[in-house]
Structures are given as structure tokens and as C-alpha cells.
Amino acid sequence: MTDQAYNFAYLDEDTKRMIRRAILKAIAVPGYQVPFASREMPMPYGWGTGGVQVTAATLLPTDRLKVIDQGADDTTNAVSIRKFFQRTAGVATTERTAEATLIQTRHRIPETPLTEEQILVYQVPIPEPMRFLEPRETETRRIHALADYGLMQVRLYEDIARHGEIATSYAYPVEVACRYVMDPSPIPKFDNPKMNDCPAIQLFGAGREQRIYAVPPYTRVVSLDFDDHPFRASKASHDCAICGASDSYLDEVITDDAGGRMFVCSDTDYCAARAERGE
């Protein structure tokens, strides 16, 4: 049931127009962080205020919405955001990746390949990939403007020097369309290759940091690396304990206090569909 006290999808039309303009600019300049006038949302920062605003601005009454949190449809963040749009927009929702037209995600890309009919909206905590190396925003903007990305490589160098390999396992920096270096939000680096040449539109919203950026369909997205330490999409070397999948990203679940543990698919829809089909 739509709550009539709210405009469609919570935000007023002027705000949505402002966000859409930012999104269009972001798609026109792949990987570039477009500033936008982020609004207060009825949820705390860090819970996906940026993603929710992007979703609200792109949502149509005919859309079928899926919300995932770390791959799962049934965790607090996913459930509350899904309910939020059910109530304020009255759109249909689904847990099936293939059936959704708009997917808001926190920290995962679904295992099921996306299509041209879909939009993937990421929740981004810190949009600036160089934030912890260069605290000055003026300087990071200049670095982006001049494509002066030696500093990014220093970050990877430090990883190898300290750990013997590139130990960054999430929020692994990528180069988009041979130009901007971008933080892919804290998705595991296992998901990085899925961003490359993806048929779906990928939108990134950072509410607290007031930035929107995007990867248009079929865009080259390359993970940064060294010639002698190439990028590797890593995952736990197990099969899923429920569906037996060997090609999906796994969560480690502690089952008791005696060291018992199991590895299960982080993408609950993918896992359930496989189990249903009896694979």
C-alpha cells in the first residue's frame, strides 16, 4: 500500500530532477564523481542514503525492485530499504535477480549476469579512492583532473611490500573507460570483473559525501595492478555448503563455539535458485 502522505518514492520532484541531472552527467563522464545536493533521508548515514536517493530518482511505478545487502535479500538493511520503497512508491519487489529491473545493492554484485533491462545502484560510503593517501579534496580533484594516478599505484605497492601480495580484497580500485580511477564501493574484488563490459547501467550514490558516479553499459573497467603482480579475483577456496556452487562468492559462517564453520553463497537468491533446481 502506498502511503499517500509522501510523494512517489519519498523525494519531491525537484530533488529527483536535481539527482537525475547529476546521474546523466555521471553517465556522460564515466567514473567521474559528480557533486549533488544530497538530502537528509529517514535513515542514518552509512545505511545507504546515497543509494536510496539514486534509487528514488530512477524508480518508475512499473519497476520491480530488488534490494540486497552483502548479497542477501533478508538482512536488516535490505529489508528496511525494500519496505521503504514499498511504502513510499508502491512498486513491486522481488528477490529474483533475473526478474528485477532495478537492484539496489550494498557491497555485492549479484552472481546472475545482469542484462540491458536492469539498473544496478550501489551504496557508497567513501567515493574517493585516494582518500586515505591524500586527505586534501582539492588535491585529489586535481589528480583526477590531470589523470595523475601514480599515488593509486603507491597504495598497491604498499600492499605488496607489507603482505607479499595485493592484499586489498574489497573496494579494489578500477580504471573506467581508460580515464578515471574509481572506487567500486566496498564490493569484494571477486566482483570487479563483473563490472567490465556489463550490459546494465551501474550507478553509485554516496549520500554523506554528496557524490554520484556511474559506469554506462558496455564500458571497459580494469582493475589496477602491477605487471609482476597481476590482479586476481579471489574467493574462499571451498564450495557452497548448501547448493554446492564452486563459482560464487562465499560467506564464512561460524556455526558453534568449537571452531565449527561453513561456507555458503553470499548471494542468497543465487543459492536458493540452485538448491531449488537441485543442482
Add this chain to the structure above:
Amino acid sequence: MMAMLAEAGPGISGEEEGPISSSSKYPGPDAPLLRVRQITKRYGARIGCADVSFDLWPGEVMGIVGESGSGKSTLLGCLSGQLRPDQGEVVFRTRTGPVDTVRMSEPDRRLLARTDWAFVHQNPRDGLRMGVSAGGNVGERLMATGARHYGRIRGSAGEWLERVEIDRGRIDDRPSQFSGGMQQRLQIARNLVSGPKLAFMDEPTGGLDVSVQARLLDLLRGLVRDMGLSAVLVTHDLAVVRLLADRLMVMKDGHVIETGLTDQVLDDPQHGYTQLLVSSVLQV
């Protein structure tokens, strides 16, 4: 004359330079590396530095001395592209030909600043990334200019640490774990790894105790000689310029009041202020 030079633009030498630089559009190896003409920088009504001109030749070290507030650092900032002078030109002879660095585009200047140029800050904290290991600090220039082979980057970083007398075993330590003298040597390694032609140094020995200063000066002298490095060295310490500089410029209130060979200026100062400066040095 100035207006004419400015119109002619970079690459064309002025006539007053004598036969060497006026003989061709792209001068040969015996032309000056850096040609500074009429550099002026004002801060509102006050003068930072005014009407400074000089030539720096390959392999030469130019010392700039003067008291605090005399415009030394402003001048160095203008020369190294960190400040934009209100007037004048700084023509640097790049690998492809002379270019006015005041008017070149920012990406070009940044590229120059991490290939052919070096800048050594007085405080190593300004020139180093304190949260990044020594190896990462030295390797940054290489990575910024496109090096993407970890093993080779690390190899040259280790080599350079040894050249500045830092133990190779400390390559993964952060600069914050280094002593002041080591930090300064690390900063020098970080700058020289790209094989620059010209180094700007702002009080490189400031804040170090005398024995550490002596070692650093020794090291710098060796590096300048081995690499054929030219340098513009700003300091208020006359002993430092005596050891390092070939020529000397004395500044006061933003103006250059005396220039000459270092020994000549220090042993036979002509200007009243230079005489005061030289006689103010404490004798042990």
C-alpha cells in the same frame, strides 16, 4: 626589451646573452639549463621578490642567501612552479628544447616536476608521505611516470636507499620511524630517483645537528658531482653555501643586492649588507 622577449616566447634567446644562446633557436649542450628573467612576485602592495634575473648552467649550484623575509623562498617557489610570478620568465631547457615554465600548462609542469626537477623541502614531512613506507616514497615518482613492475620499482628504491646511506633492510619502514637526518636523506632519494637535471633545495640542512648536517652536505656534494646535477640552493647558513654553491646571490628586501662566485662574495663582500651578513657568522 622585456615585452619583446615575451612576444618572442620560449625557445628564442635574447640578444644580450652573447654568441652562445643567440646563435640558434635550440641551443646546444653548453647553453644555460635555466634562464631566469625579471621575476617579480608581489603580495598585495608588498614585494616578495623583484626583478630577479640569472642563468644557471648544467652542473652548477647557485646559492641564494639572505635573512628571513628577504624573498628567498618566494623566489624559489616562483622558479619551481609552486608560485605564479606576476612578471618574468623561467626558461628551462627540457629534453626537447627550452620552455618557459611560467606559461606552460599545469600537466606539463607537474610532469616536469617529477622527472627533470627535484624539490627538497626544509622539513622532510612536507616532502615525504609519512604514512607510506620508505620504498613506496622512493618508488612514487617511478610509478607516477608509468612504471608498473613491482620488482623493478623495489629494486631501484633499494638502490637509492643505499646511495643515500640508508640500510636496504629499512625499505618497508615508515619515515616516521626514521631520525631527522634519515628522513632528509630519504627525501633526497625520493627526489633523485627519476634522474633529475635540476634540484631546488630549501634549507636542506635546517633543523639538523651539525654532525648530521656535515654528512648530509657530504652526500649532497657527492650526488651533485656524480649526477651532474644543477641546483638552486636557498639557505641562511653561509657555511652550507661555502661547501656546496659555485655561485652566490645575496638577497635583501626582495632584491638581489650582490652576485658572484661564492668565495669571492664571502671573502670580499662589496655591499654593506653582505659585509654585515658575513661578519655576523659566529666563529667557534
